[in-house]
Structure formats: C-alpha cells, structure tokens
Amino acid sequence: MSAPKPQELLKVSHRPPRTGWMDTPVEFRKGTWCYPGKPKSLEVLDLPFPRQWSPEDEDWKLPPNWKEIVLEGLRERLHRFRSLQIFMDACVRCGACADKCHFFIGSGDPKNMPVLRAELLRSVYRREFTTAGKLLGRMVGARDLDERVLKEWFYYFFQCTECRRCSVFCPFGIDTAEITIIARELLNLLGLNIDWIATPIANCYRTGNHLGLLPHAFKDMVDFCVDEIQNVTGVGIEPTFNRKGAEILFVAPSGDVFADPGIYTFMGYLMLFHAIGLDYTLSTYASEGGNFGLFTSHEVMKRLNAKIYAEAKRLGVKWIIGGECGHMWRVLHQYMDTMNGPADSLEEPVSPITGTKFENARSTRMVHICEFTADLIRHGKLKLDPSRNDHLVVTFHDSCNPSRAMGLLDEPRYIIRNVCRHFYDMPENTIREYTFCCGSGAGLGPDENLEMRLRGGLPRANAVKYVREKYGVNTLACICAIDRAALPPLMDYWVPGVGVAGVHELVGNALILPDEGERTTDLRGNPLPQPAGAGAGNGDPGGAGAAPRREA
Amino acid sequence: MGMGISLALTVALILVAWAGAAAGLQVVLGTVIPYLAGLTFLGGLIWRVVRWARAPVPFRIPTTCGQQKSLPWIRYAAVDNPATTLGVVARVALEVLLFRSLLRNSRFELREGPKLVYFWEKWLWVAGLAFHWSLFVILTRHLRFFTQPVPAFVGWLEGADGFFQVWLSALYLTDVVVLVAVTYLFLRRVLIPQVRYVSLPADYFPLFLIMGIAGSGVLMRYFFRVDVTAVKELALGLVTFRPVLPAGLSALFYVHLFLVSVLLVYFPFSKLVHMAGIFLSPTRNLANTNRERRHINPWNYPVKVHTYEEYEEEFRKHMIAAGIPVERAGPSAQVGIPAEKEGQ
Amino acid sequence: MSLHVLLSEEKPTVVARWLDLLLEDYPPETVRFLKGQRDQFANPVGSVFRQAIADLYEELIGEGDPGRAVALLDPILRIRAVQDLPASRALAFLPGLKQVVREAVGSNGRSVQPPVRPEEWRELDDRIDQLTLLAFDVYLGCREKIHEIRFTELRNRTHLLLERAGLVAADASPGGTPGGALSPPVGVGPQAGQDGRGGRRAEEGEG
Ligand code: HEM
Numbered sequence A: 001m002s003a004p005k006p007q008e009l010l011k012v013s014h015r016p017p018r019t020g021w022m023d024t025p026v027e028f029r030k031g032t033w034c035y036p037g038k039p040k041s042l043e044v045l046d047l048p049f050p051r052q053w054s055p056e057d058e059d060w061k062l063p064p065n066w067k068e069i070v071l072e073g074l075r076e077r078l079h080r081f082r083s084l085q086i087f088m089d090a091c092v093r094c095g096a097c098a099d100k101c102h103f104f105i106g107s108g109d110p111k112n113m114p115v116l117r118a119e120l121l122r123s124v125y126r127r128e129f130t131t132a133g134k135l136l137g138r139m140v141g142a143r144d145l146d147e148r149v150l151k152e153w154f155y156y157f158f159q160c161t162e163c164r165r166c167s168v169f170c171p172f173g174i175d176t177a178e179i180t181i182i183a184r185e186l187l188n189l190l191g192l193n194i195d196w197i198a199t200p201i202a203n204c205y206r207t208g209n210h211l212g213l214l215p216h217a218f219k220d221m222v223d224f225c226v227d228e229i230q231n232v233t234g235v236g237i238e239p240t241f242n243r244k245g246a247e248i249l250f251v252a253p254s255g256d257v258f259a260d261p262g263i264y265t266f267m268g269y270l271m272l273f274h275a276i277g278l279d280y281t282l283s284t285y286a287s288e289g290g291n292f293g294l295f296t297s298h299e300v301m302k303r304l305n306a307k308i309y310a311e312a313k314r315l316g317v318k319w320i321i322g323g324e325c326g327h328m329w330r331v332l333h334q335y336m337d338t339m340n341g342p343a344d345s346l347e348e349p350v351s352p353i354t355g356t357k358f359e360n361a362r363s364t365r366m367v368h369i370c371e372f373t374a375d376l377i378r379h380g381k382l383k384l385d386p387s388r389n390d391h392l393v394v395t396f397h398d399s400c401n402p403s404r405a406m407g408l409l410d411e412p413r414y415i416i417r418n419v420c421r422h423f424y425d426m427p428e429n430t431i432r433e434y435t436f437c438c439g440s441g442a443g444l445g446p447d448e449n450l451e452m453r454l455r456g457g458l459p460r461a462n463a464v465k466y467v468r469e470k471y472g473v474n475t476l477a478c479i480c481a482i483d484r485a486a487l488p489p490l491m492d493y494w495v496p497g498v499g500v501a502g503v504h505e506l507v508g509n510a511l512i513l514p515d516e517g518e519r520t521t522d523l524r525g526n527p528l529p530q531p532a533g534a535g536a537g538n539g540d541p542g543g544a545g546a547a548p549r550r551e552a
Numbered sequence B: 001m002g003m004g005i006s007l008a009l010t011v012a013l014i015l016v017a018w019a020g021a022a023a024g025l026q027v028v029l030g031t032v033i034p035y036l037a038g039l040t041f042l043g044g045l046i047w048r049v050v051r052w053a054r055a056p057v058p059f060r061i062p063t064t065c066g067q068q069k070s071l072p073w074i075r076y077a078a079v080d081n082p083a084t085t086l087g088v089v090a091r092v093a094l095e096v097l098l099f100r101s102l103l104r105n106s107r108f109e110l111r112e113g114p115k116l117v118y119f120w121e122k123w124l125w126v127a128g129l130a131f132h133w134s135l136f137v138i139l140t141r142h143l144r145f146f147t148q149p150v151p152a153f154v155g156w157l158e159g160a161d162g163f164f165q166v167w168l169s170a171l172y173l174t175d176v177v178v179l180v181a182v183t184y185l186f187l188r189r190v191l192i193p194q195v196r197y198v199s200l201p202a203d204y205f206p207l208f209l210i211m212g213i214a215g216s217g218v219l220m221r222y223f224f225r226v227d228v229t230a231v232k233e234l235a236l237g238l239v240t241f242r243p244v245l246p247a248g249l250s251a252l253f254y255v256h257l258f259l260v261s262v263l264l265v266y267f268p269f270s271k272l273v274h275m276a277g278i279f280l281s282p283t284r285n286l287a288n289t290n291r292e293r294r295h296i297n298p299w300n301y302p303v304k305v306h307t308y309e310e311y312e313e314e315f316r317k318h319m320i321a322a323g324i325p326v327e328r329a330g331p332s333a334q335v336g337i338p339a340e341k342e343g344q
Numbered sequence C: 001m002s003l004h005v006l007l008s009e010e011k012p013t014v015v016a017r018w019l020d021l022l023l024e025d026y027p028p029e030t031v032r033f034l035k036g037q038r039d040q041f042a043n044p045v046g047s048v049f050r051q052a053i054a055d056l057y058e059e060l061i062g063e064g065d066p067g068r069a070v071a072l073l074d075p076i077l078r079i080r081a082v083q084d085l086p087a088s089r090a091l092a093f094l095p096g097l098k099q100v101v102r103e104a105v106g107s108n109g110r111s112v113q114p115p116v117r118p119e120e121w122r123e124l125d126d127r128i129d130q131l132t133l134l135a136f137d138v139y140l141g142c143r144e145k146i147h148e149i150r151f152t153e154l155r156n157r158t159h160l161l162l163e164r165a166g167l168v169a170a171d172a173s174p175g176g177t178p179g180g181a182l183s184p185p186v187g188v189g190p191q192a193g194q195d196g197r198g199g200r201r202a203e204e205g206e207g
C-alpha cells in the first residue's frame, strides 16, 4: 500500500458533498456532543424512558411509538404556545439571523445558522400540521419525522445555548432559543437529555442544589468562605441558615458557593450584607438559584423553581434577593411569578438601608443583587476604596439572559465604575443586547464538549482580546455563575492572562467593612497594589463614591 | 432545483391565464376566480390569525434590546425594552414601518488594521423596505379602480409617485422600485450561498409571482396600454357584487388578474403570513414588566415538587448536627437544637 | 528575474488564492460569510485568517524569522485546532502553498519570462516545509492546551475546594465516567448525590 503523494492528498476536496441540508445527516464525532443523561437521574424526577443509551450507537432504544409521542407532544405545544405557532409560520428565510450565532461564527457549520436550526423542527411541523406540507412535501420545506431527523434534533438543539442573540436581529422577533426550549422538551419526552443537565436537575430536586450538596455540606462551604473573609479582612461574619423571621431570603447560584472563582463573588455578597447589617438568611433547601429545568422542560423548570417561594413563605421573609447568575435570572424574571406566584406571603421589596422601593419587582418580589447594590452606592451607603482594585483592568461581559431577557445592562456597569478605576467596555457590537455568549450556556458546559465550547466562545474571546491588546485588560467581570466557570478556560485558550471575576468580588475588594483590619491582599490572596502615586488610576471612574476613601 | 420548479410553475400559471383568455374563459378569469381567491384570502387569513390568537401566550418573553426600567435614576430604553403599552406600540410600529430589527444588521464598523472604516451592510434592509413600501403604495393606488368617487388621498399619492413624465404619462417611481427591489431580493437569494442554502421552492415562488404581477402591470401601463375605463368597470363590478365583463380587455390584463388571484390564495398558507405574524410575535409585542405585573398562564397546572417536609425528613439528622434549624426534631434526633441566631 | 521579485509582485494573487485554499475546508455557505463579513468582531475567524495569511506570506518571502512565523501561525492554528478537523487537514493549507505559488507565478504570462532557477524553487519549498514543521508544533501546542484545560477544569473547580473543605475523599480522581465525573464547573456536577460522590460522600463522611 503506497501512501498518497502530497499533491494527491491536496487534490482531495474538503468540501462536503453538495447535498441540500435535508439530505445531510449528522455525524456524531467526539467533542461535539454531550454524554446522555443517566437513567438514575431521570428516575429521580420520574422523567420518561430512563435508559442507558449513547448518541454514537445506531440504536437509541426508542420506545416503539416514539413518533406518535413526539408528534402528539408537538401538537400539544402548538396549542399551548402562541410563540411556537408564530415562529413556525412566520419565518421568511431572509437570512438576517444566519451569521449572528456564535456557534455558526466559530464552527462554520451551516446548520448552526439559527434559521436552519429552526427549520429542523419546522420541516416536521409543516409535514404534519400544515395542508401545504402534507400535499407538497419538499416543495414547501416539509419532511417526514424519522430517526435521522430525531438524531439531528438531538445534535443541533444541544448545540444552541438559548442565548437569544438571533432573536435580536430577526425582523419578526423569531427566537430560536424558544424553539430550542420546546424541541428539547420534545426530546425529553423520549428520555433524550444530556447528563450535564439531567443529573443537576435530579440533584437540585432532591438536595436543593445542582451539585447535590447536602445541608451540612452547603453550610460547610459557606463557612469556608467565611473563614477566607476573616483571613483577608479580619472580620468575622456569621451568616444564618434557614432562619425564620429574617427580613430577606438570599438565593445565589450554587456555583458561587463552591466553585472557583465563584466563591470570591460569594464572599463579596456576604461582606456586602455584613457591611450594611442586612437582616437576611440563606436556605439549604432553596440553595440553588440556577435552574437547569429551563434547559429540560417548562414543567421541570417549574418543579425546581417552586422551592424559592415555598421557602420564602415558610421562613416568613418579606422579600428575596437573588445573586449573580444568567439563566437563573431568566427564570426568575420571566417565569417564576407566572409559574409559582403570586408571591402573596411576601411584601413589595423596599431596601431597608435606603428606603428605595423596587417598583420594578413589585409583583415577583425578588430583586437582583446588582439592582440592590447599585441603589446602595447611589445613596452613598457603602464605603468603597476602588484603589484596592487598581491591579485589575476590567472589562464586562454581559451574560445573555440578563441582557436579552431582562435588560440588566447599566446596573453592573455602574457598580464596576464605582469599585474599580480601570474599566473599558468591549466593542459595541459585542456587548449589551449584542453580547456574545460564553458558548457554554444552556447546559452545554461539560468537558467532553470543550472543543465546541471553545469554538462557540471564540467571538466573545476575540472581543476580549481586542480590549486586552488595546487597554491591557486583565479581568473579565461578569454576573453569571456559568460564565465564571466557562470563561476561564475560554480565556486560557484564546486570551491567556485574563482572569474572570464576579462583579461582587470586585465589590468585596473595594468595600471597607466597619470593623476591618489592614488589608494586604484582595479576596484571592493576591497582594494589593501599593497605594503609591495617588490618583494613578486613569480608568473610567464615574458616579458617587468613585474616589478612594482611604488615604495612603 | 427549487428555483426551477417555482419558475416553471409561475410560467405555467401565466400560460394558463393566457390560454384561458384566448379560449374565451373571461367569466372564469374575470369573475369566478377573483371571487374564489378573495374568499380564500379572507377566510384563510382569518382562520390563520384566529388560530394564532387562540393559542395562549403562557409566558411573557420579550426579547429585551436595551436597558430595563429598574431604578429611577437609570435611563431605560423605552422602545427597545418597553415598560409601557405606549412603548410596545412604538416598538411594533417601528418594526412594521421601518423594519427596525433588520436595521440592526448594519451598524457595525470595520476595524481592520489601524483604519476605522464604516461598513454598510444595509442592503437587505433597504431593499426590503423599498419592496414593501412600493407594494403598499401600488396597492393603494389601485384603489382608483375600486372606488367611485376616488378618495382624494389616492390622487395625491398618484401625484407624488408619478413625479416623472415619460411618454406623456406619469412614470410611477414605485413601479421601478418594486421591480428593482424584487430583483435584488431574488438575486440575493440566489447569489448568497448562505441564503440559497436555506431557501425553499416556496421562497422563490412568491418572488416570481410578484415579478409576474408587477411585470404584467408595467407592460399594461407603459407598453400595451389597457383600456382603463374597462378595468374600472370590472373592478367596481367585483366589489359591488354586480360583476360585469367589459369587452376589449387584453389577455395581458387577465394574466395580471390571475396572478394576483393566485397570490391571494397563496398568501394565507405560506410564509406571506409574516405580515400578521409580526403583530402577534410575543418577543416583540409584550412589555418587559415581568416582575412588576404578574403574567397569567391559562394552562398553568400543578406539578409534583419536592416539599420542604420531604427534604427535612431525609436530611434532618445532618441538619441538626450542623446546627441548621429544623421544623420538627425527629424521633432519633438529639434534643437541643443548636441555638439559632436572633429571633425564633 | 529572480523568483523573489516574482513572489513579491504576485503577492496579492498568491495571498488571495492561499486564503481560498484555507477556506476550502468550510462549506460554501460559510465561505461567503468568512470572506465577506469584514467586521472583525462579527467574524473573528475570517478576519484572523485574512490578516494572518497575508502577514505569513510576507514573512515567508521576507526574512523568514521562525519566531515571528510562529506568532503568525498561532492565531490560525488556534482556531483550526478546535474546529473538528484532523491534523492533516488543519495543516494542509501550508504544503498547499507550493502549488498556489506555482500557479500564480505561472499565470499572468509569467512563463515567458526568463525561467526561475530550480535552486530558487528549492529554497522556497524548503521554507514552506520549515513553516509546515513549525506549524506542526504550534498545532500540537494548541491541542495540548485543550487537554490541559480539560484536565484543570476537572480538577480546579469543584475538586480542590471540596477537598479543602474535606468533603471529598482524596482519591476521587477526576474524569473517567461519562459526564466527566468532577467536571461540571458550576457545581452542577452530575456526580454528587447521584453516584455516591460529592454530596453522598459528604453524607457518609459526616453522618
Ligand atoms: C405588515 C406588513 C409587512 C411587514 C412588516 C413585512 C415585513 C417583511 C420583512 C421584514 C421581510 C424580510 C426582509 C425582506 O426580505 O424584505 C419580508 C419579506 C417578504 N415579504 Fe413582507 N412584510 C409585510 C407585508 C407583506 C405583504 C403584504 C407581502 C405581499 C405579498 C409581502 C411579501 C414579502 C415577501 C415575498 C418577502 C420575502 C422576500 C425574499 O424572499 O427575500 N410582505 N417582509
């Protein structure tokens, strides 16, 4: 057997065969799919058809009537969601969304164009639910549902991070994230989920948080943060757990409680609450603000989310503050009140420190910690020394959900400007509502999916690289626990030298606690910058409290 | 090839109409088919919209494209992230009248190398707007045929549109624009591989149909003049339900009318319903007042949850050992729950 | 006329064709986007390729400094390394340059020029080979980085912390089982409470 000559090798065309998208089946290559959900996890939530299976196998062990189940599921959802009907019918295939998806930008796979991702489901919808599709088939883009199609769904709907960027650009607001959510619901009817989602939801259901930390372990992790705070500041903080009669329940994404670098953000929360003497409690039962149910089905989302109001009621708190997390806030902002409200046992939130009424949270009664902190800073209730963050040159990553499903854009920036002196935004078509996803959202963060994540995260990283080269940025701030996990490897690969921090970690660094000792390090134990040359900061300080309060 | 099929179909439709006119089927082409088409259009569109409207909007899911309304001192994006009905109306109106989201495509700058160059990528937006506005103006101008007396605004519109004089008659700007724009939209579909890849025969068909309609209209107006009085007679007859078939109408006219009828029939069962979709799209037509006002889901049903009691039951031992307060000291638990902080 | 002069004169052609060659690995739907969208933030892959290919060619026919060549190869290969291409394909655009250059120089009626001496061709080919070998190192470096990230992601996050807090037995080695035992960054670990690690272990440890 002779090896091909180099010239011959090069003659081979690398272009895929020119088949239409309907005739190009998926190939499950390693690094592009996530491991399937374990049967044990599905069982915890009584989800259908738990079994051992693998996407690579020919036989997915589908129930014999799987097609009926899916089509019946689709019919039901068409009756339940106007969004689905309109998104199925209204697309004109103008292509405006095509190049807006980070997965398409990074991978070049045409089926990662949002319009085509949606067509995967739309084609079946047309076949089964429209007269034109029944009569004319392919002419109008209709095709039969078969196993190949189902596999394609699994592949591509678990390659969408539900980031909604495409929806911003679509002239009809067609939201492929919504289509993905419903398509995943259909897949889940057949027990087709990925483990990185299935196991966290099972854990969360049983133990209250995604990792499955039991109550005492959760407390241990918090105590660990408390010890670290004492090491850095000399201040002892004593958070309470499941305490009845507290004024406020605080719910964070559990990633902040145990994962590096989330814990520094968690320390920031605790320090903040201590500094203002807030009457609050943590809960071990509602110890997870995040909700991977969003990535499974509306029903699972509701089942997991129910704990928050239930616990608030049991403890008799007045209102709730939620920590920094992206998809968590999508659920809290757009779904919680509708699903599990009304929150009758609670009161309309009023900041006990500033007296500000959070009118925008009047019904849901849950306030984003960035709204809460921005209000504190605005009223001058925090003593801040932003020079303690002078070693950080900061840029801010808008997480998808707070940006495009809420609009929390200026609160975190206001906070950062007050606790840091070097802040530079990334180019405008990569931030705010145009922000690029970290590439690991919607449950797509497992390590077996790393290459896909690096691909999808490239547009984000590329913009960070730009501000790093231009302004020397070394810190990527964010308000999301998934980001705090997903961005460090992304930076490590694409833009080495940029660390990732939660906004409240930066707050924690700058915050002067009433009883604190001399600080020599930041929360991570890095030595603080020498306060020599006062006013050295050439950053972008803005608003009240930006000037250092502490003399050298 | 999807395009070929669509083109062949359009040509076939033209031939059918031509042959019909030649074979003396004016009654069918001039009365029966237009009525059937009008009926199908109305019925189909109503059926479609009612079907959409009947499906509930279980969650309030606006796509927010700007700062939310939160603290009073933070300026919020009243249109892109509306918090009031007025804001929503403005948002939808901008989408309908100006294709605002499509416009977003383009604001970007090219920052390659040291130079800062602005890069225009608005062609889709321009062509889309030109196409739709021209269609709209043309449609309005057609009111001249369907009304007696003709409303004044139709006259004004004609005056404004027919600014240029050619061969003793006004050349309507919109006629040119619609043909150019529809050609651009077609070429774009064919030439941009990304867009071609996602295009279906059903995407080419309306473009050909509109080309056919506009083309036959232009021919009638500027090249093979049609008897306008006769057309008006026919049109008025149709809308007053007293159909007449004036003599002397050319086959070209019947081709035009037939293609319009086909478009009407096609409309409710195809992507052309996007016209109605934009008004009902839940990501655009809802205010982002999610936490301020509770949104009701009509089919919200109770679900099985893991209650606190079940949770405590399972983990009580650990909770007590860790000093976490419990509701009920279990039988096996030691007495003396570690002291809690303040209160209860 | 020396080959060197030809190469500089033909730079625009060579660079354009070389870019085309590199882009042959992507579906045509995508190529148009990669080439057409010139905003570097909306289209990082295309921008990086375009810039780096031009600079790389400059370097190749110029000084040919290996350090700079590596720096220019890095952005291209860093992208190629995560794009689901086998190494042979990821690097194929480099040896492919030989053909591209010959075609470009041969076109435009160049063939009637005084022929290029074979040694000159050989020298160019040597340089391209050199570049290919360097690229191999860079590519491998990227792949290693990916593996390293995967490994540290497994360890760093949950593991160290849980270990520090005494919640995980020291022997709980990362990786292995589907779902990447200790991988999940956000603490959404598939492991804990489910298959006896993490939370469950904590339970046993303390209970
Ligand atoms: C409220 C009214 C309408 C709005 C807001 C609207 C909006 C849009 C938008 C934003 C697009 C995508 C961009 C483009 O290709 O131009 C589009 C495409 C299109 N619209 Fe409309 N439209 C409306 C009514 C109509 C009507 C009455 C027709 C008549 C037949 C029509 C025919 C088309 C066609 C054929 C396309 C596809 C163009 C292509 O293939 O590239 N639209 N429309």
Ligand code: SF4
Pocket (backbone or CB within 6 Å): A090, A091, A092, A093, A094, A095, A096, A097, A098, A114, A115, A169, A170, A171, A172, A173, A174
């Ligand atoms: S932008 Fe909207 S209408 Fe256009 S192709 Fe994408 S989903 Fe369809």
Ligand code: SF4
Pocket (backbone or CB within 6 Å): A100, A101, A102, A103, A112, A113, A114, A117, A159, A160, A161, A162, A163, A164, A165, A166, A167, A176, A177, A180
């Ligand atoms: S929601 Fe985000 S990931 Fe999904 S298709 Fe749209 S842009 Fe891509």
